[in-house]
Amino acid sequence: MERAVEQKEHSLIFLTGFSGSGKSTIGPLLANSLGYEFLDVDQEVERRTGKSITAIFSDEGEAAFRELELQAIRSVAGEREKVVSLGGGALEYDPSHEFISRAGTLVYLKSSPSSLARRLVNKRDRPLLRAEGGRRHSREELEEKIRLILEEREPRYLQAAVTVHTDQKRIGSTVEELTRKIERLVRKASAADAQHQQQQK
Structure with a gap:
């Protein structure tokens, strides 16, 4: 049975961004940096169904x-x-977007179309980026x-509480920046919650 979201949990971090971000x-x-657990939603769907994301799209549809x-x-x-890693299109589905907005803190890894195209041009496991007839996109077509x-x-x-640009940045630097911003946000939110609870007494 689904558990209800009783209170927004600020230390429940949802990572969003385009494929390749x-x-x-x-x-x-x-x-690991925050001392939190990690869940990749795409991997969890594959674990539960025993099928790849590509196969689910092909056999059952989006x-x-x-x-x-x-x-x-x-x-x-x-x-x-x-920390929960979302698929690139998760927020487009209204029920998922509503749940995420109520349940935790959204973090956006922002990358430019040119950087994303460079990272994804040789990937074949992104169903929404396939060309018709299975043809591979050119770099220019993919970027567009x-x-x-x-x-x-x-x-x-862009509704995210934290946005970090990942273009031309080392992964370690991105993780350090995110860790600082999230820890600051969680501390601030926890203090606000404590103050609110005190006022209710």
């Missing part, structure tokens, strides 16, 4: 995948001190497709 790489390192993704995201309800998808997704990405 570094969520799966940075997420475990950030969790709508079915978004529901499976939502179930995996909701599994962290009520947890704390956890990423730019168009980003235009749709970024309004929700």
Whole structure:
């Protein structure tokens, strides 16, 4: 049975950003730096279904995948001190977006279309970035497709409490910056919660 979200848990960190922005790489390192646990939502969906994300998209379609993704995201309800890496399109699905907004703190790893295209041009496991007929996109075609998808997704990405630019930055530097910002945010939120509780007495 799904656990309700009773109170926003500031130390429940949701990492968002486009495919290739570094969520799966940075997420475990950030969790280790904070002393938190880590969950990759795509990996959790694959574990639960025994199928790859590409196979789920191919066999069942995007709508079915978004529901499976939502179930995996909701599994962290009520947890704390956890970094959760979201799929690039998770926030587009309204039920997932609503849950994340109520449950924890959103962090956006922001990358430019050109950087993302460079990282993704040889990847074949990104269903939404495939060309028709299975043809591989050229670098220019891929960059344009990423730019168009980003235009749709970024309004929700930019709702994040913390945004870090990952272009031309070492992973270690990104993790250090995120750790500082998240620890400061969690301390501030915890102090505000404590003050609010004191006022309620």
